Every structure is written in structure tokens, then in C-alpha cells.
Amino acid sequence: MLTQQRHRIILDLLKEKSVIKIQEIIDLTNTSESTIRRDLSQLEESRFLKRIHGGAARLQGKLQEPSMIEKASINLQEKRLIGQYAASLIEEGDSIYLDAGSTTKEMIDFLDVKDLAVVTNGFMHLSDLLNKGIKTYLLGGYAKPSTNALIGRGALEGLEMYRFDKAFIGVNGIHPQSGYTTPDQEEAMVKQKAINLSRDVFILADDSKFGEISFGKIADLNQAVIITNKLEEDISKHYKSKTTIKVVTS
Amino acid sequence: MLTQQRHRIILDLLKEKSVIKIQEIIDLTNTSESTIRRDLSQLEESRFLKRIHGGAARLQGKLQEPSMIEKASINLQEKRLIGQYAASLIEEGDSIYLDAGSTTKEMIDFLDVKDLAVVTNGFMHLSDLLNKGIKTYLLGGYAKPSTNALIGRGALEGLEMYRFDKAFIGVNGIHPQSGYTTPDQEEAMVKQKAINLSRDVFILADDSKFGEISFGKIADLNQAVIITNKLEEDISKHYKSKTTIKVVTS
DNA sequence: ATGATTTTGATAGAAAATGATTGAATCATG
DNA sequence: CATGATTCAATCATTTTCTATCAAAATCAT
Structure with a gap:
């Protein structure tokens, strides 16, 4: 069997x-x-x-x-490591934006900072966040079933009332020329706006995302720091000149 | 075992x-x-x-x-009946507002209309709504753990981008002079605004709510139709002159 | 085929759950 | 308050389940 x-x-x-x-x-x-x-x-x-x-x-x-x-189950262990490292970057009193997606969800287990305010467009993150007693604000908007993300006008207008110390964003493609991309144009717009509203921006992406290009452009490489699990040397050289990359190893 | x-x-x-x-x-x-x-x-x-x-x-x-x-827990059966009747009021193509709360949640099981758009501030309603394949929009705002409702500035501003054919609202108190009330002032504001944005408004309340007064005023009796499970004759007379009451029986 | 990798089944020691027993603590009654 | 009856916490031996490990079997790529 x-x-x-x-x-x-x-x-x-x-x-x-x-x-x-x-x-x-x-x-x-x-x-x-x-x-x-x-x-x-x-x-x-x-x-x-x-x-x-x-x-x-x-x-x-x-x-x-x-x-x-x-x-x-694919890459769950890797995502967890990435999430753990990302969570460790958060400081007392931060306001953070947590993007929808499986990698950012892994961060929640490791959020141990007190006095933290989280804004998210991922409605499946909510119960985990509240269970940890974290003060949570949800964006509004259309609830997209396939990705569990809030998108559209409601999400974009909702973002405007916040400013973030740190934003943690998931993407589907990372490419030297095309930058960060994701399949859904509307989701890309939300990610883009969140990036623009945040002092520091971190892209959470396992190694499978490098070299990929999706339809919706989010931002250029240099607009964020990448957190990933591994990076081949010959691939790395295409990216290192354009942005900071933190490789997390177990 | x-x-x-x-x-x-x-x-x-x-x-x-x-x-x-x-x-x-x-x-x-x-x-x-x-x-x-x-x-x-x-x-x-x-x-x-x-x-x-x-x-x-x-x-x-x-x-x-x-x-x-x-x-x-006894009233759960009643709430279910109220929810079932409320759901039967919805027509093809409606845009409805679904308030957070246990009674409105019971409606979801009975939502069988196609081409329906639901806006809600109850984030625990989401998974049920999406499982039924209903197009759902969530308000934004602070996620209040005790009532699973989205409240505050985000919710109020989020409401402004919608207009509703019907709104289904839960309350804690119904009183001839004080009108509809609920303990949390901020939740009351959200309910109030939703009521003002809707053509038809229905209050879902089991019989225990009659005669009660809570801190936060939502609206006057005549601004909505009440759906409830039973109503004693001597109590009824205080309300019947002020609004329409539908009593649902099994 | 050949060797490498993955999956499987078996085993032994560690850990956890169970049921019985003991004496102490608590209760109800006069 | 004294008494007996119940209920309780603590402990122990036994059983069950768990983890870690290893070698055989199956699968895969060459």
C-alpha cells in the first residue's frame, strides 16, 4: 500500500x-x-x-x-525555519504586517514578543494569532478562498490607516530582472502597498522561488531583504548585488 | 479508551x-x-x-x-429556527450584511440562494461561508477575541464602501424606550452603521433579550424588524406598536 | 543488472498510562 | 465533638504505548 x-x-x-x-x-x-x-x-x-x-x-x-x-507538506520544515528566523527579528513594541500565506503562518508559533500589534490580510492566521493573545487587526476586503487572503478595494483602503515597523511578505517568484512576483494581480497590489507602508520589509521564500516569474509584479529586489533556506552559489551571484539575502540553516 | x-x-x-x-x-x-x-x-x-x-x-x-x-445552550435550537427563517428572507442577487454573533451564524447553514454577496464583521463566520461557496467580503478592523467581531475604525471605514439590501443584526437588549442595545460601545457603532447602510434591517434575538438594556445604544425599535422565537402576550404589547415582530415557531 | 535511496518491519529501552493499595483528609451524622 | 463512612492524594507494579535504531525489502536512477 x-x-x-x-x-x-x-x-x-x-x-x-x-x-x-x-x-x-x-x-x-x-x-x-x-x-x-x-x-x-x-x-x-x-x-x-x-x-x-x-x-x-x-x-x-x-x-x-x-x-x-x-x-x-512540501518544504514545511524549511518554511518553519524561515518563519522562526523571521519571528526573531521582531522587537518589543513593533507594529508588523503579516502577509497571507503558509510561510508567514509559520512565524506565528514563534512570536513571543510582548506589546506587539499585528496587521494581516490572511484570515486563516487569525485564530492562531488570537490564541497567542496577540493584538490583531485584520484588513477587510474580498475573502479569496484559494489563498485565504483578503484582497481588493477593501484590503487596499484598509491598509491606508496603518504604518508598519516591519512587513513580512510571501511571494511566488524571485527574479533578478522581474523582481518579486505572485500569480494574482490583486494580491500583488496588496503586497506592494504593504511594502510601501513599512520601514523594513522581509520577503519569506524557500529556495524553490528563485528564478521563477509570476504574472503580478510586487516590487523590485532591492525593496526588501530576502529570508530563505538555501541558495546555490552559482544562483546566488545573480541576486547578491541587488539585495540582502539571509540564508537560514538548521 | x-x-x-x-x-x-x-x-x-x-x-x-x-x-x-x-x-x-x-x-x-x-x-x-x-x-x-x-x-x-x-x-x-x-x-x-x-x-x-x-x-x-x-x-x-x-x-x-x-x-x-x-x-x-437550550436556546441553541431556538437560535437555529430564527436563523433558518432569517435566511429564507434572502432573495436571488441580494447583497447582505451579516453581523457577528451566534444567532447570525446559524443562518449560514440555510443560505441556499445563488448569486449572493455577503459582507460580515464576524470572522468566525468566514470558513462556513466559504465552505458553502458564498462570495464573502470581510470588514477590517480590530479582531475582538471575546465576541469574534471586527470593530473599530477599520470596520467603520470598511462599511462605507458597501450598500446592502438586507442586514441581519444580533443584539443583547431590546427595550421599548432604549431600543436595541449591546454591551460594547464600539460594536454598537458598527451595528448602527450597518443598519444605516441597509434597505431592510432584521434584528435576530431570542426571547431572553426582551426587556434587557445594555450599555451601547444601536438604534430605535422602529429602525428594524425583529425576528424572535416567542413573545408573551403581556410583553408583546409594549413592542408591537413600535415595530414589526416576526415570531418563528417550530 | 548495479548501486543508491527510500520505505518498511522488527526490536529494545524509555516514557506514559493504568489500576490497585495505602493512609490521610474531608464529610455527614448523632 | 466523636465516629464511621467517603473521598482524596501519593505511591507502586504492571501494562501499554512511544522513540530511536537497524537491517531487510522495495523502489529508483543509471
């Missing part, structure tokens, strides 16, 4: 029952205990469930589409 | 009754007394209940009467 199939079985089981025992999964999959434990570890790492002593438990508010599994 | 399952059983029991005896839990879970005592310790440590001699008691906020809690 394929790993993917087992993962699907486990997640389907969790749709029925809020907790499942390891033995149930073993019976259903005809695999060893070790394999199931590994599956559960991976699914927990990718935030699809919570391991508990004796099995696994559903965690609420999680959309479990098959396509989501791969997408979300 | 897994720890998490027992904890769930215990907490569910406490939703029904305000105090429970250890023996009841033992019978329901087929575990030993020691185990249950450990469970109760952990749940108390996590502030989910309070241990008392002989069992456990529900933990309540200082302002909440024990009777109020039971009333709140």
Missing part, C-alpha cells in the same frame, strides 16, 4: 471520528505499527492531525483535501 | 449538568477511579473545570450566572 493511500485512509477515518486508535489503522491498512507511527508523525508535522497517546485526534478547522496534502 | 475520549466525555457531561460525580464518569468510561481522578486533575489544570469534593463542577465566568449557561 502506498503512503499516499494510507494517509488518505487515516484522514478519512478522522472525518468520521474525532479520535482514532493506532490499532484501528493497522487493521485497515495491513501494515506494521512502525509504518503507521511514521504516517502519523508526518501528518502531524503537516498539520493534518494531532498525535495523542494511543492514536491521533482530529484538529478542527482543517480542510483536508487530497490535493492539499502534498502542497502543504 | 483514550485519554482524549474520556476528557471529551467529561466535558460533554459538564455541558449538561453543572456538577458531576466521579462514579458517573467511571460508569460511562469503564475505567478505574484513579484514572478519572487523574483526568479531572488535568482538566482542572487546563482550566476546563473545577474539582470539588466528590466530583467536578463546571467552570464559569464571573459574570455568568449558572442558569444563564444552561439557557444559552
Whole structure:
């Protein structure tokens, strides 16, 4: 049985029952205990469930589409490292802008500064932020389902009432000539405006984004500092002259 | 039986009754007394209940009467009926404003109209709305944790870019002289503005709200139609002359 | 095929959960 | 207040589950 199939079985089981025992999964999959434990570890790492002593438990508010599994689990460890480093840059009393997106979401776990104000256009960030007791302001606007981002006129006008010490932005493409890009033009506009309103700007991007170009232009390279997980030497030279790059390693 | 399952059983029991005896839990879970005592310790440590001699008691906020809690859960069925009726008022192509709050949230399940645009300041409504495929716009502003509502300047300015066919508003108090009221002044301002921007306005309120007065004034009675679950005849006469009241029965 | 990488199943020691038992603390009753 | 009955916290041995590790099997790229 394929790993993917087992993962699907486990997640389907969790749709029925809020907790499942390891033995149930073993019976259903005809695999060893070790394999199931590994599956559960991976699914927990990718935030699809919570391991508990004796099995696994559903965690609420999680959309479990098959396509989501791969997408979300790719580079999660890297994103987490990037997020951890980015969070460490935040200082007491800062006002920060947190862009929608999976990488910026990883920052929230590591936000331990007191007296912090966060503005975000990512509505899936909200519950995590509030659970940590962080004073949070949401932009308004159209709630785009595919990226969980608030965009459009509401978001742009909402931004105008804030100024930020630091902005943390996710992008899809980083390119020496084309700069920072993202597929959706409207999302690009929001990111762009947030950048213009912030004293310091940090782009959070794993290594897969370098060399890519998307449709919507956000900004030029030199308008932000890049935080990434690794960078090949031969690729690096195209970027180093244009902006500052912080490479985070484990 | 897994720890998490027992904890769930215990907490569910406490939703029904305000105090429970250890023996009841033992019978329901087929575990030993020691185990249950450990469970109760952990749940108390996590502030989910309070241990008392002989069992456990529900933990309540200082302002909440024990009777109020039971009333709140009892009224869930009523709220659902109110929500269902309110949803049935919506027509094809409407733009509606959905206030934050538990009663308006019940409407979402029953929203079956196509070509509908929803604007809301309740950020806990979002996932339900998007899951139903409804085009949703969120107000911006400060995310108030206790009521899951967006309030403040961001919410008020965000409202200005919309006009509504119908607005569905939750309130805490309905009174012949004081009109509609709610405890938080800032939330009241948002509700007030939404009312002013809407052609038709509906107040969703179960019967416990009649005769109550809270701190923040929202509007006068005649500015909206009230949807409620029941209304005593002797109370009714104080309101009927001032506004339209729709009583929903099962 | 060949070797490299990934996946798997098995195992042993560590950690956690459980049930029983003890004596102390608390309660209800006269 | 004295008494017995209950309930409690603390402890222990046992069982279950978990983590870490390793070697066999399967998969993959060449």
C-alpha cells in the first residue's frame, strides 16, 4: 500500500471520528505499527492531525483535501525555519504586517514578543494569532478562498490607516530582472502597498522561488531583504548585488 | 479508551449538568477511579473545570450566572429556527450584511440562494461561508477575541464602501424606550452603521433579550424588524406598536 | 543488472498510562 | 465533638504505548 493511500485512509477515518486508535489503522491498512507511527508523525508535522497517546485526534478547522496534502507538506520544515528566523527579528513594541500565506503562518508559533500589534490580510492566521493573545487587526476586503487572503478595494483602503515597523511578505517568484512576483494581480497590489507602508520589509521564500516569474509584479529586489533556506552559489551571484539575502540553516 | 475520549466525555457531561460525580464518569468510561481522578486533575489544570469534593463542577465566568449557561445552550435550537427563517428572507442577487454573533451564524447553514454577496464583521463566520461557496467580503478592523467581531475604525471605514439590501443584526437588549442595545460601545457603532447602510434591517434575538438594556445604544425599535422565537402576550404589547415582530415557531 | 535511496518491519529501552493499595483528609451524622 | 463512612492524594507494579535504531525489502536512477 502506498503512503499516499494510507494517509488518505487515516484522514478519512478522522472525518468520521474525532479520535482514532493506532490499532484501528493497522487493521485497515495491513501494515506494521512502525509504518503507521511514521504516517502519523508526518501528518502531524503537516498539520493534518494531532498525535495523542494511543492514536491521533482530529484538529478542527482543517480542510483536508487530497490535493492539499502534498502542497502543504512540501518544504514545511524549511518554511518553519524561515518563519522562526523571521519571528526573531521582531522587537518589543513593533507594529508588523503579516502577509497571507503558509510561510508567514509559520512565524506565528514563534512570536513571543510582548506589546506587539499585528496587521494581516490572511484570515486563516487569525485564530492562531488570537490564541497567542496577540493584538490583531485584520484588513477587510474580498475573502479569496484559494489563498485565504483578503484582497481588493477593501484590503487596499484598509491598509491606508496603518504604518508598519516591519512587513513580512510571501511571494511566488524571485527574479533578478522581474523582481518579486505572485500569480494574482490583486494580491500583488496588496503586497506592494504593504511594502510601501513599512520601514523594513522581509520577503519569506524557500529556495524553490528563485528564478521563477509570476504574472503580478510586487516590487523590485532591492525593496526588501530576502529570508530563505538555501541558495546555490552559482544562483546566488545573480541576486547578491541587488539585495540582502539571509540564508537560514538548521 | 483514550485519554482524549474520556476528557471529551467529561466535558460533554459538564455541558449538561453543572456538577458531576466521579462514579458517573467511571460508569460511562469503564475505567478505574484513579484514572478519572487523574483526568479531572488535568482538566482542572487546563482550566476546563473545577474539582470539588466528590466530583467536578463546571467552570464559569464571573459574570455568568449558572442558569444563564444552561439557557444559552437550550436556546441553541431556538437560535437555529430564527436563523433558518432569517435566511429564507434572502432573495436571488441580494447583497447582505451579516453581523457577528451566534444567532447570525446559524443562518449560514440555510443560505441556499445563488448569486449572493455577503459582507460580515464576524470572522468566525468566514470558513462556513466559504465552505458553502458564498462570495464573502470581510470588514477590517480590530479582531475582538471575546465576541469574534471586527470593530473599530477599520470596520467603520470598511462599511462605507458597501450598500446592502438586507442586514441581519444580533443584539443583547431590546427595550421599548432604549431600543436595541449591546454591551460594547464600539460594536454598537458598527451595528448602527450597518443598519444605516441597509434597505431592510432584521434584528435576530431570542426571547431572553426582551426587556434587557445594555450599555451601547444601536438604534430605535422602529429602525428594524425583529425576528424572535416567542413573545408573551403581556410583553408583546409594549413592542408591537413600535415595530414589526416576526415570531418563528417550530 | 548495479548501486543508491527510500520505505518498511522488527526490536529494545524509555516514557506514559493504568489500576490497585495505602493512609490521610474531608464529610455527614448523632 | 466523636465516629464511621467517603473521598482524596501519593505511591507502586504492571501494562501499554512511544522513540530511536537497524537491517531487510522495495523502489529508483543509471
